[in-house]
Amino acid sequence: MSIRHGLLALLERGPRYGSQLRSEFESRTGSTWPLNVGQVYTTLSRLERDGMVVQDGEDTAGHALYVITGEGRQELKSWYEAPVDRTSPARDELSIKLAMAVGAPGVDIRGVIQLQRHHTVKAMQDYTRLKSQALTAIEKAGAAGTQERDDIAWLLVLEQLIFQTEAEARWLDHCEARLIRLSAAPQREPRRAQPSADRTTAAPPAVSATPLTTDR
Structure with a gap:
């Protein structure tokens, strides 16, 4: 900002x-x-x-x-x-939280996602209610010929927040689906070393280098 x-x-x-x-x-x-x-x-x-x-x-x-x-x-x-630079995005706490929660001991990452989704959807509903109020105020002001630029500016901000929370909710759904797919995927067994061709052929018995002796 x-x-x-x-x-x-x-x-x-x-x-x-x-x-x-x-x-x-x-x-x-x-x-x-x-x-x-x-x-x-x-x-x-x-x-x-x-x-x-x-x-x-x-x-x-x-x-x-x-x-x-x-x-x-x-x-x-x-x-x-000039366009707003998006090549260096601001730090997002939710993204960092989920990234750190992956594989963290004792953390139910799906529980974290579900809790956040509930909060995000509620925020989206609140923004939608405020948008309805803003539209009503703009319509009344327009009918009275007293339309305020602040009302229109606030409406644009609200709509951006609605789009943002909608996108976040979809992303959380995607994250949960991704985790479900990964957990259901069969775990690959570590590949065992195959015996070499030399090891499959029995080695001939060793010949002693010491000469045999006979009793006289």
Whole structure:
């Protein structure tokens, strides 16, 4: 998640102060990725250091306002125009857990999968319910002519979460089926060494090198 670019996108709409940026970020994403004020101001400091934003006065309540610069607009434009890099995927805790559970003593990996599937399906149902609510809000706002971009943005985030949980549930089904097939496969006996051709032919009796003697 790029907090840096998210804040630049909000500042492109006009001057903002720290807690205002946090509220608008969470509103746009439905608090899926909550921020604290410390994160916001740390990011703003780095953006200011990099010439992406500048402080420009205060509002009537004395909050320091931040404004995007030309460099910040160019950075934001480049972000929109470039694909999100998937060649270095973020660490996924579930994938790591299942990878470590394979062959771990005392761990029922199928039990781990079933427990996770139950949680994933429940999350998917919750996201679907929230999507229904978001669609209702958008329809009402559209009928009243007051449609908010935040509602549409939140709907897109929800749909991504639904697709993500659906894919995770299918992957868990695949993992369980894979484990069942592997456990049912016959175990191969270790191949025994075959006797060599030399060993199958009886060796002639050894001849003593000591000469025989006769009694006189």
